[in-house]
Amino acid sequence: MKRFIFFLCCCIGLSQPLAAEDDPQKTPQQRLKEAGELYFDYKPEEALEAYIALSKDTQDRQAFLNAAFIALEQNDPKQAVDIMSAAYKIYPQDRETLEMAAEAYLADGQYRTAEKLLSMLPASAKRAGFFHINLARAQMGLNEKRLAKYNLKMAVRAGTHPALANYLLGLLYEEDKDYKQAAEVFRKATVYDHQFIEAKKHYAAVLEQLGNYNESYRQYRMIYSSEKSNKEVNEALARLKPRLSRSEKEIIGGKELLKHTIVKPVVLPDNVPTHEIKVGLGMRQNGRPSSRETVHFIPSHDFKITDAQTGKFLASGKGKESWVAVLKDRKTYLLSPKNKRIPFQKSILVTPSSSSPDEGTTIIVKNVMSGAGMTWASVDDKEYRGKLQITHNTTHNTLIPINIVNIEEYLMGVIASEMPTQFPMNALRAQAVLARTYALKHLGKHKYYGYDLCDTQNCQVYGGVSSESERGNAAVESTMGEIMRYKKKPIESVFSANCGGVTQSAKEAGWYETPYLQPVSDYKDFDFDTLQPYHFKELLQYPHDAYSRYDKHVSLAAFRWTRVVDVEDVSQVIKRKKKDIGRVTGIIPLRRGRSGYVSRLMVKGTKGNIILNKENVIRNNLSLGMLRSSYFIVEPNYRNHELEFFVFYGGGWGHGVGFDQTGAAGRAEDGQDYKEILHHYFPLAEFYSPSQAKNTSNK
Numbered sequence: 001m002k003r004f005i006f007f008l009c010c011c012i013g014l015s016q017p018l019a020a021e022d023d024p025q026k027t028p029q030q031r032l033k034e035a036g037e038l039y040f041d042y043k044p045e046e047a048l049e050a051y052i053a054l055s056k057d058t059q060d061r062q063a064f065l066n067a068a069f070i071a072l073e074q075n076d077p078k079q080a081v082d083i084m085s086a087a088y089k090i091y092p093q094d095r096e097t098l099e100m101a102a103e104a105y106l107a108d109g110q111y112r113t114a115e116k117l118l119s120m121l122p123a124s125a126k127r128a129g130f131f132h133i134n135l136a137r138a139q140m141g142l143n144e145k146r147l148a149k150y151n152l153k154m155a156v157r158a159g160t161h162p163a164l165a166n167y168l169l170g171l172l173y174e175e176d177k178d179y180k181q182a183a184e185v186f187r188k189a190t191v192y193d194h195q196f197i198e199a200k201k202h203y204a205a206v207l208e209q210l211g212n213y214n215e216s217y218r219q220y221r222m223i224y225s226s227e228k229s230n231k232e233v234n235e236a237l238a239r240l241k242p243r244l245s246r247s248e249k250e251i252i253g254g255k256e257l258l259k260h261t262i263v264k265p266v267v268l269p270d271n272v273p274t275h276e277i278k279v280g281l282g283m284r285q286n287g288r289p290s291s292r293e294t295v296h297f298i299p300s301h302d303f304k305i306t307d308a309q310t311g312k313f314l315a316s317g318k319g320k321e322s323w324v325a326v327l328k329d330r331k332t333y334l335l336s337p338k339n340k341r342i343p344f345q346k347s348i349l350v351t352p353s354s355s356s357p358d359e360g361t362t363i364i365v366k367n368v369m370s371g372a373g374m375t376w377a378s379v380d381d382k383e384y385r386g387k388l389q390i391t392h393n394t395t396h397n398t399l400i401p402i403n404i405v406n407i408e409e410y411l412m413g414v415i416a417s418e419m420p421t422q423f424p425m426n427a428l429r430a431q432a433v434l435a436r437t438y439a440l441k442h443l444g445k446h447k448y449y450g451y452d453l454c455d456t457q458n459c460q461v462y463g464g465v466s467s468e469s470e471r472g473n474a475a476v477e478s479t480m481g482e483i484m485r486y487k488k489k490p491i492e493s494v495f496s497a498n499c500g501g502v503t504q505s506a507k508e509a510g511w512y513e514t515p516y517l518q519p520v521s522d523y524k525d526f527d528f529d530t531l532q533p534y535h536f537k538e539l540l541q542y543p544h545d546a547y548s549r550y551d552k553h554v555s556l557a558a559f560r561w562t563r564v565v566d567v568e569d570v571s572q573v574i575k576r577k578k579k580d581i582g583r584v585t586g587i588i589p590l591r592r593g594r595s596g597y598v599s600r601l602m603v604k605g606t607k608g609n610i611i612l613n614k615e616n617v618i619r620n621n622l623s624l625g626m627l628r629s630s631y632f633i634v635e636p637n638y639r640n641h642e643l644e645f646f647v648f649y650g651g652g653w654g655h656g657v658g659f660d661q662t663g664a665a666g667r668a669e670d671g672q673d674y675k676e677i678l679h680h681y682f683p684l685a686e687f688y689s690p691s692q693a694k695n696t697s698n699k
Helices: 006-011 028-040 044-058 061-073 077-090 095-107 111-119 128-141 145-158 162-175 179-192 197-209 213-224 231-243 248-252 407-418 425-441 470-477 535-541 567-577 615-619 661-669 674-681 690-698
Strands: 276-280 294-299 303-307 313-317 323-328 331-335 341-343 347-352 362-370 378-385 387-393 398-406 483-486 560-566 584-592 598-605 608-613 632-639 642-651 686-688
Touching (some): 028 061, 044 077, 061 077, 095 128, 095 632, 128 145, 128 162, 162 560, 197 231, 197 560, 213 231, 213 248, 294 398, 347 362, 407 425, 407 470, 425 470, 425 483, 425 661, 560 567, 567 584, 567 642, 584 632, 598 615, 661 674, 674 686
Antiparallel strands (some): 323 331, 331 341, 560 642, 584 598, 598 608, 632 642
């Protein structure tokens, strides 16, 4: 790419054209729009040249800002500094110019100039927190720790990016060996954003320094659940285990169920079809079976056990009895409460029965994994409606517990696991419709292992009766049989926790082109017709009002988040998961859609480069654990002219395609009906109701 030198040439009376001459008939606004189109057509280098040419010809302020933004994305902070130096001479009092110039100097490690520019910014209550964060970053680079601490405390007080402000403050306390203060601010960072694994790692380290070995071990265990190969974490667990004052199981926790729940059977209306679903329980992150040698189960009512393939009767038991299926030496048998062994082949079916039509049956299954691969992973007792099938998978030599349940009862165990039940009822109804649609669309997804769906995020998080709630059940019952369709078939009803303001298309996410999965906006105060690349900086660092900014009963970090990833960590992640490219020197987005999500990215290293495609690949290879989304901008941070860490400013939680759960809550709070909400996120899909179909057929 050509070096941006025309500004320097202008200062000494020279000129050097950087791009082909533009049509003199075009207005600056037309040229600005065309440059933006180049960027969104995945031609960032051409877009940069077009913005540079426009800024040279017209001194357009937005052209400067866009050019600097792209230069920073291209890992060329020196060029961004050149651009914004020229812009500052023309717009010395413009807030956005001062901010972009300061960030360019920060990215280039020129902290004294960055500090000077930041001190010139006009006062703004809305922007105060971020101002203090950037000022502190400059002062940290200058080793002015006292001033940096002061500004980070001010940033925490302002409430802008509290996880980042607390994390950076913790680093300073940790350097000073003030472990008590460091522990407190690192804890606050993890409370605000439990996905901020880097903060958890520092929190665990200072807890160990303080002698709080149990809590330090617990924090490392949470990191281990999503980062099993991290050498530092494994060494810490081994080092801490002999120093624990309680058993490992007590420290990690896990809910134990001692009694059954009295449940009401679900009665389907005549016009609602019955669908039975097989759900694999305690599955791994990818939906495949976990390793298991026993399945301990306790039915609520009298039950019988039969061979699942032949129907042959094997045993019967009383309600509340505790039975165990055992796999040993590749052979399977049942162990009764009286220690009687009952051999079985391949698969058994446990069927409880109730003599009362008003009292449903349940089965408690002991020690079921939840949240596999996530920082909140745990092993708990779970309770389920329906029947329990236990299968011996001979290929993997493991026992697989499978819950066989009616689809409407299945949904009752999904809603509260996937969406806070304190959300407005119309948001819960929309979620119920989509969860039902998803289940019908994906029946048989894991049939190779003997079940239709798993209980993890690979399908839909399913917690059984243990996750049911009165409001969640009401949402299911009030929408029975209702789904979303496209061309008379269930749609791909994907959803994420938060889109960050705009959903992205399936194509942008690296999936198949899908007509009804196109970008839709949740912003209330931003016009996407005028979208320019530099707006992503504004949108991510200073959140605008949006339905998905709904903040009741949900983590605030779901809408806007920050992560600080050490160069050593991201280098090791890339080496372990992809290939050894040496020490990482740059993270460069190559493709960014209009929604802001990055779908193609280059990681530069001292030994080579690597390209990451698709949002899930990007999210899983740039940090410990995973990033909340691929909707982010990333800035390098230097110290003593050495690249130290990357700061991610991100939005949303999940892939951002389709339905936005938090946005739905915001819309429902604003008075929108669940059908209206569904049509917003899936504008080309049709709403289908069995009652509507019946009324139509009767006409």
